[in-house]
Amino acid sequence: MRVMSPDTLLAAEHRRTLLRQITHLLALPAQHQKRYVDAMIARYADWVQLMPASEAHHHAGLGGMLDHGLEVAAKALQIRRGHVLPPGAAPERIVHEADVWTYAVLTAALVHDMAKPVVDQVITLYAEDGRQLGPWEPWHGPIPDRPGAAWYAVRYRRDRRHKLHEPVAPLVAHWVLPACSLTWIARHGDLFAMWTAAIHGDMEQAGPLGQILLQADRESVARNLGGGSPDRLPTAAKGLHEKLATALRHLLDQEHLPLNRNGAAGWLTGDDLWLVSKRTADALREQLRQEGHTGVPSSNDRIFDVLQEHGILVPNGERAIWKATVASDDWSHDLTLIRFPVSRVWADPVCRPDEFGGTVSVHSHTGSTADDAKTEATSHAMETSAAAEGVTGSQVVNDIGGCEGVTPRSGTEHKTQSISYASHTPQNDREPACPSHSDNAATAKDEQTTSAPTADSDSGHSLPDDNGEAFLAWLRSELAEGHLAINEPYARVHVVDAGLLLLSPGIFRDFYQATGRDWNNAQKRFLKMRLHQKNPRNDTNIHHYIAERDRHTGYLKGILVPDPEPILGAWRPEPNRYLRPSLK
Secondary structure (H helix, E strand, C coil), X not given: CECCCHHHHCCCHHHHHHHHHHHHHHCCCHHHHXXXXXXXXXXXXXXXXXCCCCCCCCCCCCCHHHXXXXXXXXXXXXXXXXXXXXXXXXXXHHHHCHHHHHHHHHHHHHHCCCCHHHHCEEEEEECCCCCEEEECCHHHCCHHHCCCCCEEEEEECCCCCCCCHHHHHHHHHHHCCCHHHHHHHHCCHHHHHHXXXXXXXXXXXXXXXXXXXXXXXXXXXXXXXXXXXXXXCCCCCCCHHHHHHHHHHHHHHCCCCCECCCCCCEEEECCEEEEEHHHHHHHHHHHHHHCCCCCCCCCHHHHHHHHHHCCXXXXXXXXXXXXXXXXXXXXXXXXXXXXXXXXXXXXXXHHCCCCCCCEEEEXXXXXXXXXXXXXXXXXXXXXXXXXXXXXXXXXXXXXXXXXXXXXXXXHHHCCCCCCCCCCCCCCCCCCCCCCCCHHHHHHCCCCCCCCCCCHXXXXXXXXXXXXXXXXXXXXXXXXXXXXXXXXXXXXXXXXXXXXXXXXXXXXXXXXXHHHCCCHHHHHHHHHHCCCCECECCCCECCEEEEEEECCEEEEEEEEEECCCHHHHCCCCCCCCCCEEECCC
């Protein structure tokens, strides 16, 4: 790409429209507009040039960083009009400081992502004649400051660290913000503290500035990806298959779908990427909903059909599902997978992850329509049970979610894969040690219940008669086989510093769907086993956690098991760094 001047970069009509909006919303005197705003935006354009804002997510095209910065700035200024700032101040102070608070919103919006080229990308500079000049060193200033630089090429670092750009942003902010800007903001102590927190990515400490920036950023992302935005401009609509493909690349890039290890979501072998079917569909659905998309299919089969129709996944005959054994030196799992051509996920071979060192062996028999009918029957039984209890559909959704402030998933989306408890054999150190009731699990007769048909009795699976012990056996085996995710955005199970957090009642409703057992009784019987720890703040069984990730905040509630060994055995994943205890 050619190195361009700020005037050339900002000449595009859609950018000129955004600049006019920014000028109108600021309403500064002409001399202040020129000194504090025009010069800063020109320096921002000089800094980001035509670099993308992400590799495979929002604003991933040429000029994506510039467009995203201007969009967030314009939207943040619009949102700021609905806030009285400084919060709780006397009317005289509010009037006196109105302009500096508005200006702080603008500067935070421009600066918050400007370190992405520094930590996420490698920029190589070239002379006019094509001679390579070496890498861009952002610590020495914008690309045009490098003598002789006329062209540049961008590639993404394979070893980049997620969200590192946030704490690095203040280190390079001076290349965009004039000294007079920092002087003006720094004169106001409360504002300066919030502003510094905002550009560091600490939105909780940033107060109203953080709230404004988060909302503006989300709406810019949603607009670019085709999601819902209150003032969305008319643009060419993206098909669902494009949205799913973009979301998949993002989830893989951010390692929300980890690869090539025991308990991973997928494995790369040769020209194929194999992903656990249900786990991937749940993650795609949750990602699209967080981005503001509407009309996201609640059925996994529909998601698979869309991907299959557009050649994004490799079908297995007329079906999307493959049943295969994934094995490495010391572990092996039989899984239900979907298969993608690697070239459809990573167009650039340089960006592809390393291949899996083990094997993925496809089974000759991949299931029948009877299996699908059984799964659908289990889902229908859950809906019927909820209706019999007088629970509305929305209540079922909210109960299942177990997370306030995060879009919950509907009951039909949790069709947990069935596995045989009677024939299961530990295969590696990740496999939990057998519980004290394992002999009963191997020999118990099929359970009959009056509240709902039992999936385990229909399929020949054996579980202990006691619903609490049955839940524990099911949970251990589902985690060991990789059917239940840990520490993922949509997971029911999270490792925290204090132990293992089981989101409740969602995890027990998943147990119902897999086995047909009474989930409410299973929860009560599990608590009778006294594996959990009560919340000392309110002497209840429920612990509350705050989840903060990718500028999204949610509230989780669940049962805390201080000693994970009865569930995980010797396996100890790292605690989820995105969770922290709430003071509730």
